[in-house]
Amino acid sequence: MSIFLSSNVIAFFFIELILFLFAIYSVVVSINIFKNWDFNSTSPSQYNLEKKSFLISTIIYFTIIIKSFMFIFFASTLDSLASIVPGAMCAAGIINANSYGNILLFLKIFIIFIFGIWIVLNKFDLKSTTYLYIKKKFLLYIIVFVLLCVEIVLEYLYFSNISTKQPVLCCSVVFGQSSASNGLPFNLSINMIVAIFYILYSLIIISNYTKNDKISLLSSMIFLFVAYYSVTYFFGTYIYELPTHKCPFCMLQKEYHYIGYFVWISLFFGVFFGILSSILKLLTKRDFVFIYKYTIIFTSIFVFICTYYVLAYYIKNGVFL
């Protein structure tokens, strides 16, 4: 059986192709706007570009919103494939079915990060009466389009190379500890990584409370990696209530009340806003104070969900795992 016979994969590719067509049209006009934009001109071509810029911004905005939902659909598609690929218990096995999976996953996350920056830049551009950030936002889109091309090629390579006959590894093998290592970077202990997790969280709160964008950028970027390992190797075991179950994907399943979506989305937004203030400052030379508030809110939601599972387990059972 071909993986392309899965209804989820067919739907995924169908929507991705439609979005890619939108993206191609948008990039053609974006290049035109980027090359020929001259706000002071009152020529017919400039008025034409002004008219088109709003349409293209709307198409890009629409594409971004659908692509964001498509990322969630991608995760759920991987999860659904676990039932037809031998050996796979969840999306972890599917993503590791070939060498393209992890690259595709990280590329998708990276693209969504840049899309987020584009949305914020677009918002401020539309707020201004003189198209203040129009060139920057369309240049950013042209760069994103290159990544979108790589993404769609990777998607094809990834799905077309998933075999439904060859067994893949399950998550307990992918993330389980070998005799030589506990799976954590720099051979850190679980206690150490959890301590760093809370120290970085405190640093994020303090830096955003004091509106220090550089510390926020640095701490948020490190927090992304530390949080990933902390959830996979420590907090996840409390979600699954099993000390040997270490997987970042299983928590996306129904039996865990889809809590994984809340965990990863809140982490994504927390880190996104954490680095956004610095990037926007660089692009616009302005300070956007409201972003600090969102960093605190989303990061706190993420930390609250993680901590809740540990405390709830302790209160229920009187012991830690």
Added chain:
Amino acid sequence: MIKIKNLNKTYDNFQALKDINLHIKKGEIVVLKGVSGSGKSTLLSLIASMSKPSSGSVEVNNILVSKLPDVHSCKYRNENIGYIFQSFNLLEQLSVADNIFAPLVISEAKNKQELLEIAMKKANIYHKKDEIVSNLSGGEKQRCAIARAIVLNPNIIIADEPTASLDKQNSLKFIEVLKEFKKEKRTVIISTHDSIFDNLDLVSRYINIQDGQIVD
């Protein structure tokens, strides 16, 4: 106050306006004269930023309105322009008060109810405030449209063929309204081919438009 430079507007292959240059000072009452299809309404819609020119510029109160992004054009119109349409463009199923309140919905004005009452009284339509618009006569509908145009106290009033749907008596009442606008030092631009506007003392200037061009 209103500076129009080298303004052109083309619809597909039809050039509606050709190289218009025009300055209108604050408080002037200007009448644009010309036959149907001469480009009067197109010019008014460009001044009101309801459409964008093909080339050239429109500047109102030092704002280059022809370059305003669409989302900002709405705010500009709401704050600066009172527009009286030929067919009034009222919401027929709503009451007079609700129609006049429409521009206030997106406005940031604080005393909205007060502004509504002042506009209705000025336009002499207060006594019909709860009447459904579809039940009004032509003259009453126009008074409702005038009230809606002045409710936010704009400094520019644009009237596109304001007497085209009215009988002579109601048209003469509109001239009285113009006198009020003159007293209030509002800038008024009227497009018309109605002879009732000919040789009026209160009109500052008559501008003839023919085939999209200003002619002497």
